[in-house]
Amino acid sequence: MTEFQLGVIEVVNKVPRGKVVSYGQVALYLDMPRAARAVGWILRTAQLDTLPWWRVINNLGRISIKGNMYVDANTQKKLLEKEGIEVSKDFEIDIETYRFQLGFR
DNA sequence: ACGGTGACGAGAT
């Protein structure tokens, strides 16, 4: 595990039920404001049971997962709705309503 | 060591 991977896991685990953050927010919190894309890479390869990966969406408020062997957009949509988050049929979320503020360090 | 690959993001068309 690299320090970056550990950092991503740690930050995502701060996001409470019913709230979401963007890939960019996670990167910013790790002092790497332009590493949003790298955050997505980490989540794609992470152990799903080590973090609430479904609470991370893109900054437009949309589920931007294309899907892999284990999960797809519908899986994420259901997990979010289970927490009370409203997700449209087009996988859109009112991010300003549900966004969790990670704050500073 | 080097280059292809994304679950990104912001601006342009």
Next chain:
DNA sequence: TATCTCGCCACCG
């Protein structure tokens, strides 16, 4: 509103 482009950056072979 929907695409498209481009810069970014950690991983991995």
